[in-house]
Amino acid sequence: MSIEISKAESHLLDGIKVESTSRGFKMILDEPVEEGGTDSGMNPVEAILCALGSCQCIVTKIVASNMGIELEDLKIELEGDLDPAGYQGDTSVRPGFQNVRSKFIIKSNASEEQIKQLVQVTEQFCPVGDTISKGTNVSVDYEIK
Amino acid sequence: MSIEISKAESHLLDGIKVESTSRGFKMILDEPVEEGGTDSGMNPVEAILCALGSCQCIVTKIVASNMGIELEDLKIELEGDLDPAGYQGDTSVRPGFQNVRSKFIIKSNASEEQIKQLVQVTEQFCPVGDTISKGTNVSVDYEIK
Numbered sequence: 001m002s003i004e005i006s007k008a009e010s011h012l013l014d015g016i017k018v019e020s021t022s023r024g025f026k027m028i029l030d031e032p033v034e035e036g037g038t039d040s041g042m043n044p045v046e047a048i049l050c051a052l053g054s055c056q057c058i059v060t061k062i063v064a065s066n067m068g069i070e071l072e073d074l075k076i077e078l079e080g081d082l083d084p085a086g087y088q089g090d091t092s093v094r095p096g097f098q099n100v101r102s103k104f105i106i107k108s109n110a111s112e113e114q115i116k117q118l119v120q121v122t123e124q125f126c127p128v129g130d131t132i133s134k135g136t137n138v139s140v141d142y143e144i145k
Numbered sequence: 146m147s148i149e150i151s152k153a154e155s156h157l158l159d160g161i162k163v164e165s166t167s168r169g170f171k172m173i174l175d176e177p178v179e180e181g182g183t184d185s186g187m188n189p190v191e192a193i194l195c196a197l198g199s200c201q202c203i204v205t206k207i208v209a210s211n212m213g214i215e216l217e218d219l220k221i222e223l224e225g226d227l228d229p230a231g232y233q234g235d236t237s238v239r240p241g242f243q244n245v246r247s248k249f250i251i252k253s254n255a256s257e258e259q260i261k262q263l264v265q266v267t268e269q270f271c272p273v274g275d276t277i278s279k280g281t282n283v284s285v286d287y288e289i290k
Contacts (some may be wrong), residue, residue: 011202029200082272135281
């Protein structure tokens with residue numbers, strides 16, 4: 001077992017705009033004006049959906065190659081259900097996504113049976129999908145400068 | 146209870162590079178060359194860390210405002226532990242993050258007691274933190290074009 005550590009850093013800019021970096025790559029996330037932001041980027045829950053869809057695309061491509069399946073096109077549509085009451089302080093409602101749905105739209109000349117297996121294997125081995133669906137402990141600490 | 150639906154779409158480009166969009170905002174994720182990508186963006190697990198850190202920054206800022214705390218500076222350092230054996234097919238190892246750590250680095254003239262409470266409340270109400278730490282059902286479906 002050889003654990004690799006992924007790293008990132010987030011920095012609060014003006015208002016509630018946040019710049020995050022990982023290995024030198026940058027991501028600006030923000031909130032729409034009606035949520036108190038300046039709408040300069042997607043918001044963090046939309047970013048999880050993008051991370052999930054991207055991870056599923058990458059794993060699908062790799063698994064397809066291993067299965068000898070050629071993908072002509074792959075799009076994944078994602079949705080997540082969120083009740084704002086949860087993050088606004090109603091403790092009877094969870095603040096995070098209640099459900100996430102992911103729909104693979106695949107163009108390929110593989111058989112339906114192969115496509116079904118491709119999607120199943122991808123679901124099983126997708127790191128972001130596993131992190132979200134199985135849940136992962138998040139420990140929080142702080143330091144006062 | 147009024148559910149809002151967040152949406153995104155991911156599209157596999159050349160190799161394992163993926164373009165994802167949400168409300169018109171774009172994110173390019175990829176893998177390093179040694180993982181078979183072209184290193185044109187951070188990878189999906191790094192993107193989850195950025196989504197988490199951004200969400201924690203936004204919630205901290207909002208909670209701090211509600212508590213009358215002024216934040217001079219807020220950075221969050223994030224780490225996630227991943228064992229590649231998991232996504233490479235070893236079913237005895239989970240493919241996703243095994244643990245995530247988040248360290249808030251706060252510059253403020255609030256008391257330590259206030260900062261402690263600020264971090265606790267943020268942890269409780271952060272949508273991305275809740276989605277990951279409590280786990281969220283991800284249902285996968287497909288359509289053949």
